[in-house]
Amino acid sequence: MLCAGDGRRAVLVDGQPSDMERLKTALKRAKDANGAVWYYRENGQQEAPPRAIQVIQLVIDSGVPVSMSSKPDFSDYIDGQGLSHPRQ
Numbered sequence: 001m002l003c004a005g006d007g008r009r010a011v012l013v014d015g016q017p018s019d020m021e022r023l024k025t026a027l028k029r030a031k032d033a034n035g036a037v038w039y040y041r042e043n044g045q046q047e048a049p050p051r052a053i054q055v056i057q058l059v060i061d062s063g064v065p066v067s068m069s070s071k072p073d074f075s076d077y078i079d080g081q082g083l084s085h086p087r088q
Contacts (some may be wrong), residue, residue, distance in 0.1 A: 001030040002074060003059065004040040011055055023055065027062035036065040038074045 003023070005011040011018045013026045030037060037059050041052050048056070059066050068078040069087075076084045 001026055001035055001037050001064070002040075003037050003055065004072060005052065005055060006042045011051075020054065020058065023058055024062075027058060027064055030064045031062055036067060037062075038067050038069055038077075040069045040072055040074060042072075044068075044070055 002014050003011070003026075011020075011023060013023055018026070027037070029035075039056065039059060041048065041055075056066075069076055070078055070084050074087065076086055078084055
């Protein structure tokens with residue numbers, strides 16, 4: 001499952017606009033399918049706005065594994081030290 005947003009308004013789930021209820025439903029489907037979330041937020045190095053915090057908290061609470069990306073095409077992942085690496 002791909003989750004992206006600008007942190008303030010738009011949340012996209014698999015490329016489609018989504019509200020929080022749709023996000024919850026998508027997370028449930030991902031968990032049931034033993035899936036994962038690839039997460040991207042614009043301006044990820046800046047402090048997260050409240051909406052982005054709500055989104056990532058839903059992801060964490062869902063128990064679905066999450067991989068953070070610094071690129072909107074999800075071509076990288078951020079490791080535990082905050083460093084970017086290309087996705088294989």
